[in-house]
Amino acid sequence: MAQPTRTPSRMIETRDLRRTFKTRNGSVDAVQGVDLRIGAGEIFGFLGPNGAGKTTTLRMLATLIAPTAGEATVAGADLRREPHLVRQRIGYVPQGGSTDPAETGRGELVIQGRLYGMSKSDASARAAEVLAALDLEAAADRGTGTYSGGMRRRLDVGLGIVHRPQVLFLDEPTTGLDPQARARMWDEIRALRERGTTVFMTTHYLEEADALADRLAIIDQGRIVAEGTSDELKRAVAGDVVTIGVNGAGALVLDLMQDLSFVREASHDHEGGLVRLYVDRGELAVPHLLRLLDGAGYAPTSITLHKPSLDDVFLRQTGRSLREEPAA
Amino acid sequence: MKTLHDTWLIYRRSMVLAFRQPIWIILGLIQPILYLVLFGPLLERATQASGAEGSAFNWFVPGLLVQTALFGAAFVGFALIAELRYGVVERMRVTPMSRFAMLFGRSLRDVTILVAQAALMIVMAIPFGIRIDPVGAAVTLGLLALLGLFIAPLSYTAGLVLKSEDALAPLVQGIALPVLLLSGILLPMALAPDWLRTIASFNPLSHAVDAARALFNGQWADPEILLGVGMTAVLAVVALSLASRAFGRANA
Numbered sequence: 167m168a169q170p171t172r173t174p175s176r177m178i179e180t181r182d183l184r185r186t187f188k189t190r191n192g193s194v195d196a197v198q199g200v201d202l203r204i205g206a207g208e209i210f211g212f213l214g215p216n217g218a219g220k221t222t223t224l225r226m227l228a229t230l231i232a233p234t235a236g237e238a239t240v241a242g243a244d245l246r247r248e249p250h251l252v253r254q255r256i257g258y259v260p261q262g263g264s265t266d267p268a269e270t271g272r273g274e275l276v277i278q279g280r281l282y283g284m285s286k287s288d289a290s291a292r293a294a295e296v297l298a299a300l301d302l303e304a305a306a307d308r309g310t311g312t313y314s315g316g317m318r319r320r321l322d323v324g325l326g327i328v329h330r331p332q333v334l335f336l337d338e339p340t341t342g343l344d345p346q347a348r349a350r351m352w353d354e355i356r357a358l359r360e361r362g363t364t365v366f367m368t369t370h371y372l373e374e375a376d377a378l379a380d381r382l383a384i385i386d387q388g389r390i391v392a393e394g395t396s397d398e399l400k401r402a403v404a405g406d407v408v409t410i411g412v413n414g415a416g417a418l419v420l421d422l423m424q425d426l427s428f429v430r431e432a433s434h435d436h437e438g439g440l441v442r443l444y445v446d447r448g449e450l451a452v453p454h455l456l457r458l459l460d461g462a463g464y465a466p467t468s469i470t471l472h473k474p475s476l477d478d479v480f481l482r483q484t485g486r487s488l489r490e491e492p493a494a
Numbered sequence: 495m496k497t498l499h500d501t502w503l504i505y506r507r508s509m510v511l512a513f514r515q516p517i518w519i520i521l522g523l524i525q526p527i528l529y530l531v532l533f534g535p536l537l538e539r540a541t542q543a544s545g546a547e548g549s550a551f552n553w554f555v556p557g558l559l560v561q562t563a564l565f566g567a568a569f570v571g572f573a574l575i576a577e578l579r580y581g582v583v584e585r586m587r588v589t590p591m592s593r594f595a596m597l598f599g600r601s602l603r604d605v606t607i608l609v610a611q612a613a614l615m616i617v618m619a620i621p622f623g624i625r626i627d628p629v630g631a632a633v634t635l636g637l638l639a640l641l642g643l644f645i646a647p648l649s650y651t652a653g654l655v656l657k658s659e660d661a662l663a664p665l666v667q668g669i670a671l672p673v674l675l676l677s678g679i680l681l682p683m684a685l686a687p688d689w690l691r692t693i694a695s696f697n698p699l700s701h702a703v704d705a706a707r708a709l710f711n712g713q714w715a716d717p718e719i720l721l722g723v724g725m726t727a728v729l730a731v732v733a734l735s736l737a738s739r740a741f742g743r744a745n746a
Contacts, residue, residue: 263580266582268511
């Protein structure tokens, strides 16, 4: 507990992190050289389909499994040489829950605090604080087996933050929750960042990564295929998509627009009724395009601006859609 | 220091949780009591018919205690598999707590329950005419504690490795039954043919049973006491270090 806490600006840094599992049918390269740099106070999203290597990476960083190769620093401590220090400075919320149904929420929080070295009274006080912050006071002295899915998940998060870790690892924090409980969980995660906690979370929900993560990495088949802010990643796909209905004047309108500096790609459909432009920033391009059409005497029948989604990013990098979940 | 502290925390938590579901403790008691009441009198008649001296219960109860310890401890792995499934073990592995304490705290809980069950059984055997050397009975409880510290960690290790009740059940049954039959708990090994007696002499439980019987009768000069207690103690140390490593190892 009473560790001298340096606050490194890089909370997590990995270099060529790898993990190979030996199975009966040979070996599986679950993580194949992951390089990550995660700053203090960030919510970092780790997005990918099931089996992409998200959980394996997270479990390595949380000291649960040893990397086959590579280096990592977590909260200022070396993962290989100082796992003990890493454990003191991180919190971890596993995917499938972490509480005994016969134990009370308060009981779980108190023993968790004491396992981190808190005194009995400190652990009790901290448990009360966490219960209040997560709105679990009414259920505090009931067995966790009586909790709803959302309550149990909040308690899991509470167990991860009892000792005020610098970094919190969340493995699929909202899987299995109803929309209301999910929104609630998102609020809790944002509140954690506001208190200065660095959050590393895995998810296979596009919306979740999009809504929560300050920066994110997309992982597929053990490799990171894209990394950046959600906006950066989407912009890197091919910019925004502007579709203009031009009533048969497609070829002419295309001539007018395809050499504009902010247009990356342009095409029109077979009948010449629709022109599709890939532009850097659609919200700036649309007014400009409208003025241009107006000046040239064309009256567009429609104009739509479509922002690429993270799915487009994934599609572009892997050729597959994240929404097509492979059978687990 | 930290190991002791963590062991105490896990011990207390495990005790509290065990008593929230006392059905397992009660079931652990019912079986030996059934043996005592429904099988003991039979055995007494049989020994009287054969003209042997002394209470059959003096011979039978020490073995019954060892059997209770064997089965009580051999099944603790099932509770651990439930805890693995709840995610409790993984959650605690990420804390800086002592790995040995994860094992030792739980094992001490098992030993506490087992010794309490044994003490209760000894008391219940008194109306059946058992004559006990009190010091010997107390040392027997210590021997049972060592047996618990030998068998429970092995069951935990099996639970950690197999992670499934369906895989653990046949393993436990497959080992516990021959170990029971080769221990001389139900019938004296003296009745066995040479080959069977030779095999049984390699069964540590058979020496524990002989030691417990000598202790109950206050036959302090019997070398089986030292052999049984010493062997069980060594095996307990080996099992604890093995299981402690299993708790510490990343469960890939």
